[in-house]
Amino acid sequence: MSVTAVPLQPIEKGTLTKLWIGVALVLAAGLALAWFTTRAPGDMSNASASTFLAWNGTNSDVETTPSGLQYQVIRPGSDTGATPGVNDVVVINYTLRSLDGEVIDEGREATLPVGGTFPGFAEGVQLMTPGARYRLWLKPELWLPEGIEPGTPRPPQLPIETTEVMDFDVELVEIISETEMMQRLMEMQGGEAAEGAVPVPPPAPPQ
Numbered sequence: 001m002s003v004t005a006v007p008l009q010p011i012e013k014g015t016l017t018k019l020w021i022g023v024a025l026v027l028a029a030g031l032a033l034a035w036f037t038t039r040a041p042g043d044m045s046n047a048s049a050s051t052f053l054a055w056n057g058t059n060s061d062v063e064t065t066p067s068g069l070q071y072q073v074i075r076p077g078s079d080t081g082a083t084p085g086v087n088d089v090v091v092i093n094y095t096l097r098s099l100d101g102e103v104i105d106e107g108r109e110a111t112l113p114v115g116g117t118f119p120g121f122a123e124g125v126q127l128m129t130p131g132a133r134y135r136l137w138l139k140p141e142l143w144l145p146e147g148i149e150p151g152t153p154r155p156p157q158l159p160i161e162t163t164e165v166m167d168f169d170v171e172l173v174e175i176i177s178e179t180e181m182m183q184r185l186m187e188m189q190g191g192e193a194a195e196g197a198v199p200v201p202p203p204a205p206p207q
Contacts, residue, residue, distance in 0.1 A: 049139050049150075049165045052099060056137060069120045070137040077132030077172060084126055084175045086115040091174035092125070096159070097167045104159045109173060118143040121168065128172040138166040 047055070057064045064070050084090050090112055096105040114122050120142025128134055140150040143166050144158075154161050176184070 047099075049163060052165055053137065053139055062137075065123065067120065067123060067142065068139050069123050069142055071124050071127065072135040073132070074135055074169075075131070075133040075171075077129030080129060082175060083129055084114050084172075085178075086122065086126070087113075087178040089113050089176040089178075089181045090125055090172060091176065093171040093173060095169040097169070098160055099165055099167060111176075118166075120166075121170075124168070125170065125172065128170070130172055130175060133169070133171040136166075136168040136170060138168070140164065142166075 053064075053068070053070060056062055056070055059072075062070050062072050091109055092112065093108050094106060094110065095103060097103055114125055117125070118138060120138035121136065123142075124134060124136040124138075140162055144150065144162060148155065148158075148162060150162050152162050160166065
């Protein structure tokens with residue numbers, strides 16, 4: 001059996017170096033593409049509300065409602081199917097952050113009337129059942145008070161600029177129906193009245 005020798009061309013000086021540089025450039029391009037397609041919301045902290053929400057809505061675990069509210073189910077609640085109505089009161093744990101992660105406000109076991117909160121916040125809470133934990137993103141139109149338009153100078157009572165997105169982390173602890181809340185208020189008022197009543201002295205004994 002004969003073996004035919006295949007002549008090999010001599011490798012030009014510097015060819016291997018050029019080859020490794022080419023491989024490194026391809027890898028760097030791949031890593032950059034992966035970073036840009038998977039980067040976290042914190043990297044969009046300077047983006048406009050519309051740009052951030054357009055990006056955020058592409059995440060598979062983020063839902064967008066017809067109003068433009070975006071939400072993510074971090075933990076589902078009870079399977080009872082009970083969700084709060086607009087006239088109910090909810091007990092919640094919440095944290096409000098700006099898009100760069102700064103904590104603006106937070107509360108534990110805060111009692112709030114659903115219909116007395118921001119429209120976007122009320123919409124999001126009404127999707128939850130007790131025990132659920134959601135993340136809510138509210139565009140300016142869903143949290144600005146009536147009469148204030150996005151882009152107008154920020155009034156002192158607002159925590160962020162009128163062009164920014166509100167980022168809420170919300171846990172629904174309890175739902176208190178309108179009827180139950182009225183009963184609790186009546187009981188509290190009755191107890192306060194009893195505590196504040198002036199004692200009536202006994203009648204004087206007959207002379």
